[in-house]
Amino acid sequence: MNFLVISSSPNIDGLTAACANAALEGLRQAGSSAVEIRLNDLKIGMCEACGNGWGTCRTEHGCQVLDDFQMLHARALQADGLALVSPVYWGEMSESAKAFTDRLRRCEASSGKESRLSGKPILAVAAAGGSGGGMITCLLSMERWIQHVQARPFDLVPVNRWSRPYKLEAIRAAALTMASPGTW
Numbered sequence: 001m002n003f004l005v006i007s008s009s010p011n012i013d014g015l016t017a018a019c020a021n022a023a024l025e026g027l028r029q030a031g032s033s034a035v036e037i038r039l040n041d042l043k044i045g046m047c048e049a050c051g052n053g054w055g056t057c058r059t060e061h062g063c064q065v066l067d068d069f070q071m072l073h074a075r076a077l078q079a080d081g082l083a084l085v086s087p088v089y090w091g092e093m094s095e096s097a098k099a100f101t102d103r104l105r106r107c108e109a110s111s112g113k114e115s116r117l118s119g120k121p122i123l124a125v126a127a128a129g130g131s132g133g134g135m136i137t138c139l140l141s142m143e144r145w146i147q148h149v150q151a152r153p154f155d156l157v158p159v160n161r162w163s164r165p166y167k168l169e170a171i172r173a174a175a176l177t178m179a180s181p182g183t184w
Helices: 015-029 056-060 069-078 095-108 135-148 164-178
Strands: 002-007 033-038 081-087 121-128 152-160
Touching (some): 002 015, 002 069, 015 033, 015 081, 015 121, 015 152, 015 164, 056 095, 069 095, 081 095, 081 164, 095 135, 121 135, 121 164, 152 164
Parallel strands (some): 002 033, 081 121, 121 152
């Protein structure tokens, strides 16, 4: 099986990075191919609400704003499942995660057509450093996005610096289970 771990923190050695690594370990432990994509290393701009608010996203399931989004969109469609790992900023996903998920939602949840992400399992992780607050509202946004693209919310994991040790193990276990055929 083929999975993507999409992480969205500029910090390469913080809590979010540890969560992404835990997901990678679990996926690989199940024998799956797993690759981390760091959104902050890509050029993915915000949705521009082209034309009258809908561009080619509505009619062709593709974004007409050309940047790294097209490559990642194609890879997400090819994957058997995704792990989306975001730091929590003011109770929401990071800006890079928001830009990617907003554009993906427009391409995959439009015009009454079935999303090409329909039924794919998604492990969502909200990593709250600092005060540790905002995890649940961030996960609520992530869950709503998963529903909009008709994917399957495999698990939603809140983690902060106090819960880090046991939540990293929970992320590993969730990813392992998600990638193990016949276990769910």
